[in-house]
Amino acid sequence: MIDFLNAFVALSNFVLIPAISYGAQLALGALGVTLIYGILRFSNFAHGDTMAFGAMCTILVTWLFQSWGISFGPLPTALLAMPFGILATMGLVLFTDRYVYKFYREQKAKPVILVIVSLGVMFILNGLVRFIIGPNDQRFSDGERFIISVREFKALTGLKEGLAFKTTQGITIVTAVIVVIALFWFLNRTRTGKSMRAYSDNEDLALLSGINPERVVMVTWLIVAALATIAGTLYGLDKSFKPFIFLQLLLPVFAAAIVGGLGSPLGAIAGGFTIAFSEVMITYAWKKVATYVVPESWAPDTLVQLLSTDYKFAVSFVILIIVLLFRPTGLFAGKSV
Amino acid sequence: MSDSVRNTIYFAGVALLIIITGFVQSWNTALFILNFGLISAIMALGVNLQWGFAGLFNVGIMGFVALGGLATVLVSMPATPGAWQAGGASVIGALVLGAATVVAAVILMTKMKAGKLRSFSVFGVLVVGFFVYRGLFDPAVGLIEEIDPAATGYLGGLGLPVLLAWPAGGLLAAVVAWLIGKTALGLRSDYLAIATLGISEIIIAVMKNEDWLGRGVKNVVGLPRPAPYEVDLQSNAAFIERANGLGFDAVTASTLWVKLIYAGLFTVVLVILFVMAQRALHSPWGRMMRAIRDNEFAAEAMGKNVTARHLQIFVLGSAVCGIAGAMMTTLDGQLTPGTYQPLRFTFLVWVMVIVGGSGNNLGSVLGGFLIWWLWVMVEPMGSVLMNFVTYGMTDGYWLKDHLLESVAHMRLLTMGLVLLLVLRFSPRGLIPEK
Numbered sequence: 074m075i076d077f078l079n080a081f082v083a084l085s086n087f088v089l090i091p092a093i094s095y096g097a098q099l100a101l102g103a104l105g106v107t108l109i110y111g112i113l114r115f116s117n118f119a120h121g122d123t124m125a126f127g128a129m130c131t132i133l134v135t136w137l138f139q140s141w142g143i144s145f146g147p148l149p150t151a152l153l154a155m156p157f158g159i160l161a162t163m164g165l166v167l168f169t170d171r172y173v174y175k176f177y178r179e180q181k182a183k184p185v186i187l188v189i190v191s192l193g194v195m196f197i198l199n200g201l202v203r204f205i206i207g208p209n210d211q212r213f214s215d216g217e218r219f220i221i222s223v224r225e226f227k228a229l230t231g232l233k234e235g236l237a238f239k240t241t242q243g244i245t246i247v248t249a250v251i252v253v254i255a256l257f258w259f260l261n262r263t264r265t266g267k268s269m270r271a272y273s274d275n276e277d278l279a280l281l282s283g284i285n286p287e288r289v290v291m292v293t294w295l296i297v298a299a300l301a302t303i304a305g306t307l308y309g310l311d312k313s314f315k316p317f318i319f320l321q322l323l324l325p326v327f328a329a330a331i332v333g334g335l336g337s338p339l340g341a342i343a344g345g346f347t348i349a350f351s352e353v354m355i356t357y358a359w360k361k362v363a364t365y366v367v368p369e370s371w372a373p374d375t376l377v378q379l380l381s382t383d384y385k386f387a388v389s390f391v392i393l394i395i396v397l398l399f400r401p402t403g404l405f406a407g408k409s410v
Numbered sequence: 411m412s413d414s415v416r417n418t419i420y421f422a423g424v425a426l427l428i429i430i431t432g433f434v435q436s437w438n439t440a441l442f443i444l445n446f447g448l449i450s451a452i453m454a455l456g457v458n459l460q461w462g463f464a465g466l467f468n469v470g471i472m473g474f475v476a477l478g479g480l481a482t483v484l485v486s487m488p489a490t491p492g493a494w495q496a497g498g499a500s501v502i503g504a505l506v507l508g509a510a511t512v513v514a515a516v517i518l519m520t521k522m523k524a525g526k527l528r529s530f531s532v533f534g535v536l537v538v539g540f541f542v543y544r545g546l547f548d549p550a551v552g553l554i555e556e557i558d559p560a561a562t563g564y565l566g567g568l569g570l571p572v573l574l575a576w577p578a579g580g581l582l583a584a585v586v587a588w589l590i591g592k593t594a595l596g597l598r599s600d601y602l603a604i605a606t607l608g609i610s611e612i613i614i615a616v617m618k619n620e621d622w623l624g625r626g627v628k629n630v631v632g633l634p635r636p637a638p639y640e641v642d643l644q645s646n647a648a649f650i651e652r653a654n655g656l657g658f659d660a661v662t663a664s665t666l667w668v669k670l671i672y673a674g675l676f677t678v679v680l681v682i683l684f685v686m687a688q689r690a691l692h693s694p695w696g697r698m699m700r701a702i703r704d705n706e707f708a709a710e711a712m713g714k715n716v717t718a719r720h721l722q723i724f725v726l727g728s729a730v731c732g733i734a735g736a737m738m739t740t741l742d743g744q745l746t747p748g749t750y751q752p753l754r755f756t757f758l759v760w761v762m763v764i765v766g767g768s769g770n771n772l773g774s775v776l777g778g779f780l781i782w783w784l785w786v787m788v789e790p791m792g793s794v795l796m797n798f799v800t801y802g803m804t805d806g807y808w809l810k811d812h813l814l815e816s817v818a819h820m821r822l823l824t825m826g827l828v829l830l831l832v833l834r835f836s837p838r839g840l841i842p843e844k
């Protein structure tokens with residue numbers, strides 16, 4: 074019995090908790106991608122760098138607060154700075170929409186042209202972030218490091234296996250839940266949210282019923298800016314902030330959005346967790362868990378790792394391909410924004 | 411102004427830019443730009459085949475370029491003594507077995523009737539195949555990587571002349587492109603983009619981690635060269651005499667001469683590929699491709715096999731990128747998987763094609779040279795600009811230091827700006843499609 078508890082604790086420590094917090098970050102990123110796809114109808118390649126930009130603004134404000142001596146008690150100061158980061162990112166996306174995307178929208182350009190345009194925006198944002206904060210690793214988390222640390226957990230339960238629950242992981246999960254609830258409340262209950270869903274379902278019909286498309290687009294960009302900043306900051310808090318990481322994050326984020334079904338917010342969340350869990354589970358060395366569960370004589374002498382961690386891209390990619398081949402519209406097709 | 415006059419002016423302009431670089435900076439830099447410009451032009455030709463001819467949105471160029479580089483190692487490096495005996499056969503056997511597993515699963519999937527039985531058997535074949543593959547593969551890889559890990563630790567290559575690696579690189583890229591195209595083509599353009607982006611990251615991950623294949627991040631250095639070594643030239647009496655006769659010292663002359671040899675070789679490849687691409691564009695096949703690009707449904711209604719044609723041009727374009735990749739690795743003289751970045755090897759090539767003029771081979775070549783020149787020269791130009799901007803600030807002021815330090819990142823900013831400006835004000839590029 075104790076062995077099973079130990080196995081479960083090891084599993085939670087190395088698989089469940091990291092996968093849930095990573096999944097929450099991916100889901101927030103994928104929500105942004107899916108909203109843009111639903112309303113503006115193109116895949117926004119600049120999304121990863123929008124996340125980087127938002128996180129960078131938050132970091133700059135965090136440093137300012139830290140220099141003023143403002144802190145948020147046991148929680149990271151970055152949470153206090155996040156609203157300012159969101160405002161800055163909102164300004165940025167409205168600027169790019171007004172001076173870049175709007176022109177092509179009015180021309181009714183093909184989606185692939187908008188994708189190429191977003192490549193240009195991606196270059197600029199990537200350069201801008203590196204220009205302002207540099208290409209290096211930035212640490213900005215402060216406050217308590219752990220909600221519960223390995224030693225505390227062992228003392229508390231007397232188990233052999235320890236469980237560490239980082240503050241950043243807790244914050245990620247709580248924030249993601251709040252944001253998702255707020256987003257769904259907005260989309261389902263408010264007038265603007267309903268007009269967004271109508272616009273995404275059927276553009277012409279929505280226009281006929283008097284919905285102002287520019288307003289819908291603007292609100293979408295504002296929400297996307299907030300989502301991107303939150304996702305970027307949480308990822309930066311949990312791992313660390315490196316500008317080029319966000320370009321690499323683009324692949325799992327897109328995979329999550331597509332696996333869930335592009336344009337479907339519920340799908341984006343499901344996709345985010347699908348990708349995160351598969352990545353972590355397939356690249357985790359199961360030896361530790363297995364030794365507790367199976368009889369001693371069966372204990373594996375290898376790591377029982379299906380793939381090395383360097384291949385986590387491959388995991389999100391393979392899932393993406395399987396879903397595209399067998400269910401091209403994703404898991405949650407038909408349920409639009 | 412006729413088209414040919416305008417095109418001549420454009421190319422003369424780019425040539426002038428490179429020559430000015432030669433005078434202002436150094437001829438070494440100018441030739442460096444020329445060589446990489448030639449390679450970039452070939453990559454742009456490849457992407458133009460896919461995007462300009464057929465409208466395929468491939469953002470996995472980096473992967474095919476890297477495969478070309480890998481081919482250079484596999485073809486030209488000498489085989490590592492003992493490595494094949496140690497584990498070569500097992501590794502190859504394991505790979506064949508892995509492929510057979512996938513093929514078996516696909517056959518079961520298509521031949522059996524849908525239902526629980528099919529799901530179980532497909533799953534079973536995959537799981538058993540995977541573990542047998544790992545069981546055979548892992549120990550063999552361990553044995554290979556144990557052989558003098560500081561210097562080799564990989565299978566090595568065939569020891570053939572390095573020029574053979576260029577077509578081989580194209581072939582390797584073509585084979586992989588065929589596999590990818592079989593699965594991913596036919597998806598919507600956005601999906602194809604994400605799929606190719608993923609594939610290229612996976613190719614790089616494989617090259618970084620499979621040490622038995624190409625030493626991974628330990629890099630393969632000292633690849634054989636098609637040109638003589640500078641050191642040999644510098645000790646060659648006849649060469650020194652000729653160099654002095656032209657007014658150069660031996661060291662400068664040898665580096666320039668080697669670069670010129672490369673430039674000559676690259677020019678030959680570029681001209682061959684350009685003529686072929688041009689012939690293809692103006693052939694019935696090229697017209698069919700453009701018809702498919704402009705209206706897939708109409709072309710299909712006319713009896714054209716759209717998926718097969720897409721696969722064909724995807725493979726061809728990727729092969730051209732593979733050739734360029736092999737040439738680049740040959741020029742570098744080393745394979746460094748860690749240096750492949752999507753911004754540099756995928757998206758920059760896209761900027762070249764769009765700026766030059768998609769659908770026009772001449773435009774892509776022009777874009778390749780022009781954007782490459784800009785990519786290299788933004789940094790020195792940016793530092794001049796920043797010195798000017800910060801002229802009035804006192805030394806040691808944080809903003810001055812920061813601005814001067816960040817000059818290196820002006821590149822990406824400039825490329826994005828160029829791309830957006832061209833897309834907005836001249837969406838068909840410098841030399842538009844006719």
